[in-house]
Amino acid sequence: METTTKSSAINYGLYLGGILALATILVYAIKLELFTSVILGVVLFVITITLGIISLIKSKKIQNGFISFKEAFTSYFITVLIGIVISSLISFVIFNFVDPEAAVQLKELALDSQVEMLRNFNQPEETIALMVEASEKQGNLFSIGNVFTSLIGYIIFYSIIGLIIALILKKTQKQ
Numbered sequence: 001m002e003t004t005t006k007s008s009a010i011n012y013g014l015y016l017g018g019i020l021a022l023a024t025i026l027v028y029a030i031k032l033e034l035f036t037s038v039i040l041g042v043v044l045f046v047i048t049i050t051l052g053i054i055s056l057i058k059s060k061k062i063q064n065g066f067i068s069f070k071e072a073f074t075s076y077f078i079t080v081l082i083g084i085v086i087s088s089l090i091s092f093v094i095f096n097f098v099d100p101e102a103a104v105q106l107k108e109l110a111l112d113s114q115v116e117m118l119r120n121f122n123q124p125e126e127t128i129a130l131m132v133e134a135s136e137k138q139g140n141l142f143s144i145g146n147v148f149t150s151l152i153g154y155i156i157f158y159s160i161i162g163l164i165i166a167l168i169l170k171k172t173q174k175q
Contacts, residue, residue: 005059005067009075012055013082019047020087028094032106036113048080052162055079056169066173072166080158088151095142103142111135 023044027034034040059075060067067075095103111132118128140146 003062005062005071005075006078008058008062009055009078010082012051012058012079014086016048016051016079016083017086019051020044020083021090024087024090024094028099028102032102033109035106036109048083048158049161049165051083052076052080052158053165053169056165060169060171066171067169068172069166069170072170073162076162076166077159080162081155084151084154084158088147088154092142092144092147096140100140103140107135107138107141110141 023040027040053076055078056067056072056076059071063071095106114131114135115128118131138146
């Protein structure tokens, strides 16, 4: 059976979703504080971009080494979209149905981390107090609205990166 670029991108998206879901579950099971780790965020960012690029390269290979900008971006986008949607769904389920108390604890950990970071950057206490107040009004970090808003933000962020990558890796046949 011949593999199409879209089916390949979907497969890589499922791989990415599995990796991100496994990471979320492991961090939840091992230590909630890891969710606030910059290093973990960077590692997951690199994994996401890498699988998007691998998907794009595989699509290019399927098309005998040639891929348009649109096809390159589509391959990358499908992979990343599926991966982050799966990851978001897993987080939503864990922190709303499996263990809602962990969501409250994670919100406190994230707030503590932000306060510490602001203090390290010598921000005035008034600024920190405003940030704390805004965070307390935010409610559940994993409500459907907040998860959807985060998802849209991730899609935009990774799409910008994907546009740049597709521009770099595109290769069209000379007419």
